[in-house]
Amino acid sequence: MKLYEYQGKELFRQYGLPTPKGVVVKSLDNLEEQLQSLGFPVVVKSQVLTGGRGKAGGVLFADNVAEVRAAGSKLLGSVLKDCTVDALLVEEKVAVVEEYYLSITVDRASRMPLVMFSRSGGMDIEEVAKTRPEAIAKVTVDPQMGVRGFHCEMLAKVGGVTDPGIKKELAKVVKTLYNLYYQKDATLVEVNPLMLLTDGTLIAADAKVDIDDSAVYRHADIRAMEEAVPVAPLVKEARDTGFLYIDVDETGTVGVISNGSGMIMSCIDWIARQGGQVTCALDLGGGATADRVAEGIKIVLKNSRVKSLLISIFGGITRCDEIAGGVLKAVTENDFGVPIVTRLEGTNKEKGLQILSEADSKKIIVAASLPEAADKVLKAQQ
């Protein structure tokens, strides 16, 4: 679960990591009142859950309330890299000496948190990664040790920080951020820029935090942030039904329903190989009943880009007869113009095929294998 910058900063402050003084603005009514605790100049930052916000024009500067209003009028409600801007974070500008980069994510090879630090922070960090990878310090932290003095020493040394005072500050920030990362079940915590102020302290000027969806349940404070995070309507509808809806490609024309991400990837791969393109996919997970399968089909067919649908199931926990029953139910109860190619294997396969063969609908096409199904789902569009 991705958090907005202002939500990430709430967590930062909870852990004692300083952030600039700021106010979240969701409407321009009473703007003067909303901003009364702030000094000027300020930065007006669009709250969106994607990177590259600055370069896309989502960050503006203002010297007074009128300028904030002007910026707000421009930004609020606008669409930035596919995300609608519902909120702004208005923050006091701070006098900056340097801009650092600091992040923690997971190193999947060693199964350890990976801390990355560079003195060359700011918007061009990805360029630095390409042209001067040695300028980015990377340290994995054994979670059974936790982050230690020597980790911070290594980050500072490779990252190019030599001043003892700043090293000490950095160590404090790294330890704080690690604790937040670990205790809050984050999969990403990124501060870019981490600003060095004139007084030698460090302050988090941005916050990118992603929390493990599977662990949100055990953090009441993050659960409370959840409702502010927008979810695409079909993703939400799928989630409420217990399914996972995935947007694959806007130019695609095929919908895929399957049980398990591995099979979904294989379906996408096969259809691509046959020259087609999947636009969205739905993962039923294990053990879906006929009623729920019918629900899933309805959700996918709400995506108007879907011109044909491939349902590929390998029944383990999931039973093929339930899938077939769901297909039948969906087709019977609705008037889709979309052909459905179904391919069943595994538990109760014969029973499922029996149900489909008795359906007597031109929209229901049966395939015996995944290659055949991929072929048929594309031909059905012609």
Place this chain on the structure above:
Amino acid sequence: MKLYEYQGKELFRQYGLPTPKGVVVKSLDNLEEQLQSLGFPVVVKSQVLTGGRGKAGGVLFADNVAEVRAAGSKLLGSVLKDCTVDALLVEEKVAVVEEYYLSITVDRASRMPLVMFSRSGGMDIEEVAKTRPEAIAKVTVDPQMGVRGFHCEMLAKVGGVTDPGIKKELAKVVKTLYNLYYQKDATLVEVNPLMLLTDGTLIAADAKVDIDDSAVYRHADIRAMEEAVPVAPLVKEARDTGFLYIDVDETGTVGVISNGSGMIMSCIDWIARQGGQVTCALDLGGGATADRVAEGIKIVLKNSRVKSLLISIFGGITRCDEIAGGVLKAVTENDFGVPIVTRLEGTNKEKGLQILSEADSKKIIVAASLPEAADKVLKAQQ
């Protein structure tokens, strides 16, 4: 560092473990005012750092302020099992269904925290340990796992708790106490009794907490409790000089100074074997200088039970010439009536013996080995 009951309970409350409502009383002035937040009846408990307080008469009951005053007059300033009572904890009595026992200490064999629980808590728990050891559940907790649901299940099952509601309460208390134990560097946390109230909740009616002396430095809250804890004058004087003073036996007549607890134990063993008894010992640790050795000798000789002193040093980091210099300095600068048997080995031994041989004092006796030294230090008393 042992904490008073009321200090331990401060920690309990900090971690969310309930305790009875209470007030710490150090003087009987304005008693009514001090107790105004409490309801009656109350328990008046002497705050001492030793066990068996109840059986020794240190706990009284009172139904009103006058009775508290009477109890207080009796207890405040009294001596309970060698400890002077400087403070009382006056607590509201609670309606109790059962009294449990719960503690966490370290299991030195497995190097893991050991949680012990019994449904048969209260003053007779040691008797239970002897006669019905199976009634006390003992579970070691791998610190890399932390305390888990299954640990609590095992404690409840062996301890004899079957009610699901109480089991849940117990699990909460065990987890809380474990976190306190681990995070606060405790070497002992004991709640006896842990009271089951009529509403099915558990409450800590007593608190015995011992914090690892080596780790107090990293807990500001515990450092703040330190000044309230009384330290025997000689122990304090030794600690301020950087030494460790140990009371061995009130009936003893020999003082021992050495560098290292192993050697001190061997000195005590040897003197016991020769029919003598050590009364106190001072551990110089490593690397003491002549000045500091002289300080150490002065501290030990302030104990009037010391009729002769054995100094046994095996120099590693510690240098024998510094020891000899210290002996000389102490004897020259003071007028002790006490003979000092010195036995030196290791680093700069010859130089040390040279210094002692030139001292020309009848009070300075040199021994070549530990058995000889033990022999001489006892003969010197005759």
Place this chain on the structure above:
Amino acid sequence: MSVLVDKNTRLLVQGITGREGHFHTTRMLEYGTNVVAGVTPGKGGQTVEGVPVYDSVAEAVAAQQPDTTILFVPPRFTLDGIFEALNAGIRKVITIAEGVPVRDMMEVYHYTKNMPDVYVIGPNSFGVISPGKSKAGFMAHEIYSPGPVGIMSRSATNSYETVLAMTRRGIGQSTAIGVGGDMIPVSSFAKLLPLFQADEETKAVVLIGEIGGADEEIAAEYIKKHMTKPVVAYIAGRNAPKGKVMGHAGAIVGASGVGSAQSKIEALTAAGVHIADSPNHVAEILEKLLA
């Protein structure tokens, strides 16, 4: 022979009285698995399909000496369940739950990483099956057949596809292991390859990976150095969608290319592994290799 489970396996089912636990216990018993005990706290003394139920793993171990356990417990109790099993001395743990927090499995990984004889399969695994002998999992066992090919897969469905294609061609399996589809599988390819290399019955190994992580690359290193048996690999996700990326960390780490289908295929190819384009292709390659 076979690996991890066989006729001698004494299986414990944690969460045996739950809906899934009960259903799959029945299926496993039908398959011939020696399910010796179950655990559900508070349900000790009951039986499920004749299998005795205990309140704790420790009690089940004392009474029935299981050597392997499978957890049919919800994701939020999975960490406790795994630790309980390890704490009671069980060395083989199979975890099927989907949606276990990443940090929990990180803890299990690091807790067990220096224990050479401990295998934690999963999470989000379909289990382990040695066809004709024993199964500990929920896979559709009808598609499996005994034979000389060991299989490890991150994806349940892709391994089913592969097994079905193999079985249709008359190529059986020694053991099939679901290493699990989550971010942090505990005992992954590199930890399991030595078992197949040592197993006399296994003549070839199939590795079914997918994009993300570095387990296929790490496996490639092991294969290069130690495997004498042929390995066939299928990597799913060459055309998988890219998620909306927040922050730069992914891009910085990704700069090395590790985790992409291309990186995995290159590493495996360099290790002498046969690369298949599809589950069906795996079976075709095996047919030639074993001919």
Place this chain on the structure above:
Amino acid sequence: MSVLVDKNTRLLVQGITGREGHFHTTRMLEYGTNVVAGVTPGKGGQTVEGVPVYDSVAEAVAAQQPDTTILFVPPRFTLDGIFEALNAGIRKVITIAEGVPVRDMMEVYHYTKNMPDVYVIGPNSFGVISPGKSKAGFMAHEIYSPGPVGIMSRSATNSYETVLAMTRRGIGQSTAIGVGGDMIPVSSFAKLLPLFQADEETKAVVLIGEIGGADEEIAAEYIKKHMTKPVVAYIAGRNAPKGKVMGHAGAIVGASGVGSAQSKIEALTAAGVHIADSPNHVAEILEKLLA
């Protein structure tokens, strides 16, 4: 031969620029120890008695390949220092600091407990010496002499007494190890006994224990099962004072008697160990055993 340290040891000194670190580096060099590098953060590039100093253990390892490290750092930095050394791949760590928090060493113990080739000696240890070859510690090396007896001791001073008595009788030492006097020594007797059992030069082993803990009892189990070489033990503290006890936990645990001098002596006697009454007595027994 000898154990843990010898002529081939490449020693790192953590905290080399401190007062103690510098002094004992000099003493170790005098003894012939191959001190290859030192570490003090911020002092990289300096030298101490000709030994190059680095900012971190990782850099020292990259430049000088030490295989063993000794920490002359204050107790509150000991945990960091040990973890830094382990993290950099050093497998033998000697910690002399006194006053390290118990929890810190608990963490080190559990972090390393499944690493068969990792030895963490201490804390509160005098170090390790293989007389005539190498020393990594602060012991008064003048009293040692090369010979056939391996020594492990919880107490520095009691081991010095014993060594002196042995040397005076012409009985030398293969290696002497201070396992440390704290509540939780990391690599204790039972972990070290196999080294002495395997060491060709060692003909007999001396174990110097004291009251408290169960390490002597655990060692007795190992000796009973695996040791073919004679073992002599001295247990200090038979007449040690009892501390003022708070709470009942100690009494409940103590009901079994484990930890008392009597329990240790009984366990060791049952394992065939020769019990000495004093350091001097150890030497007397050895004289007969080796005659």
